[in-house]
Amino acid sequence: MRIGELAxxxxxxxxxxxxxxxxxxxxxxxxTASGYRVYDEGDVERLVFIKAAQRxxxxxxxxxxxxxxxxxGEAPCxxxxxxxxxxxxxxxxxxxxxxGLREELVALERRAQDRGGxxxxxxxxxxxxxxxxx
Numbered sequence: 579m580r581i582g583e584l585a586x587x588x589x590x591x592x593x594x595x596x597x598x599x600x601x602x603x604x605x606x607x608x609x610t611a612s613g614y615r616v617y618d619e620g621d622v623e624r625l626v627f628i629k630a631a632q633r634x635x636x637x638x639x640x641x642x643x644x645x646x647x648x649x650x651g652e653a654p655c656x657x658x659x660x661x662x663x664x665x666x667x668x669x670x671x672x673x674x675x676x677x678g679l680r681e682e683l684v685a686l687e688r689r690a691q692d693r694g695g696x697x698x699x700x701x702x703x704x705x706x707x708x709x710x711x712x
Contacts, residue, residue, distance in 0.1 A: 579616070579617050579618075580614050580615065580616065580617070581595055581596070581614075581615045581617065583617075584617045584621065584622065584625070587622065588622070588625055588626065588629065590625070590629070595625065598625070598628065601638065601642070602642060603624075603628055603638065603641060603642055603645065604621060604624055604625065604628075605621075607621065624645075627641075627645075628641055631644065634662070634665065635665045635668075635669075636661055636665070640661055643657065644657060644658060682707070686707070
């Protein structure tokens with residue numbers, strides 16, 4: 579299949595596929611006599627894997643390493659497990675940060691309902707946050 583067909587089948591932009599080729603995530607495809615790229619089911623599987631890995635939060639460099647391990651005949655599962663563990667830790671940290679931010683915004687929302695008239699500041703609610711964090 580040609581790049582447009584592949585892109586449509588996977589729901590990605592053809593430029594994304596070309597980019598993946600340029601950085602070595604997808605091997606250079608065969609070409610027709612007129613120069614069109616030709617892809618097969620192996621390319622489909624590889625691109626599906628790449629998109630699934632990205633959805634899980636893995637960076638393209640990490641995906642490249644997983645693919646390289648596999649191509650060398652090594653099982654990448656230990657490496658993937660370490661990446662997933664790190665991703666879980668990062669998500670936990672971000673969730674904690676978001677929870678704290680939510681609490682701060684709820685407090686500001688309450689304060690906004692109780693505020694008085696203009697006092698010459700741009701917005702006392704935001705300035706209070708800035709002063710508090712500086």
